[in-house]
Amino acid sequence: MKTSLEWIRKQIRENKWTTPTAGLAPGYTQANLVILPKEQAYDFLLFCQRNPKACPLLEVTDAGSPIPRLTAPTADLRYDTPKYRIYRHGELVEEVTSLESYWQEDLVSFLIGCSFTFEHALLENGLSIRHIEEQRNVPMYITNKPCEPAGAFHGNLVVSMRPFQSKDVIRAVEVTSRFPAVHGSPVHIGMPEQIGIEQIDQPDFGDAVTIKEGETPVFWACGVTPQSIAMSSKPALMITHAPGHMFITDQKDSQYSVL
Structure with a gap:
């Protein structure tokens, strides 16, 4: 199987890869995704800082930008995850393969470490x-x-x-x-x-x-913890990856090893 990031992202953007990403692109760091309106971003950032085991932050994007400049500057978070989940007031309302019709200029994206x-x-x-x-x-x-x-x-x-x-x-x-x-x-x-x-x-x-x-x-x-948090806290809007369908960064696993 081809495993280059260019090939993988093309497959994902064309909806040809919509299955879990475990074992895909070995050696490259995969990430959980949480997207929230800017008005709730500070509270969630604080939540991540207080719960680093569950939500180890890899990157937080600028409001309105779908580009993770530090971990994958040529990627686009609206298209480069195989499946997304849309939560409204704590309820899962839809699972989609693109965020193009859901994107808002006030959205902040959080990339969280994945096992x-x-x-x-x-x-x-x-x-x-x-x-x-x-x-x-x-x-x-x-x-x-x-x-x-x-x-x-x-x-x-x-x-x-x-x-x-x-x-x-x-x-x-x-x-x-x-x-x-x-x-x-x-x-x-x-x-x-x-x-x-x-x-x-x-x-x-x-x-x-x-x-x-x-x-x-x-x-x-597990980085799916925010989905449990969405169901408990009921924010008006929270977008996440579908469990197991991760965003693959440009970073190597070795960059996150302490030894």
């Missing part, structure tokens, strides 16, 4: 990623862990899950802890009921994956 970024490092360390193996979207769950509120924004943490053999869990923790800008180390290991997940085979976002005998579910803070 897909450290998956390349996990694979390089010989650890398999189940949702990539099974060609599914990563499973994501709304937990019972409240985020630190900020202004109008409040709600619970969302986590993504990857199962590993028990002998590999420590290595997965070591590898991902090198990437604090893209969620870093896990927030919970095993015993999903302790964080409010009663049915691990029924994720709130994404797809269920196989958990094999002897495997332990490992949970990372």
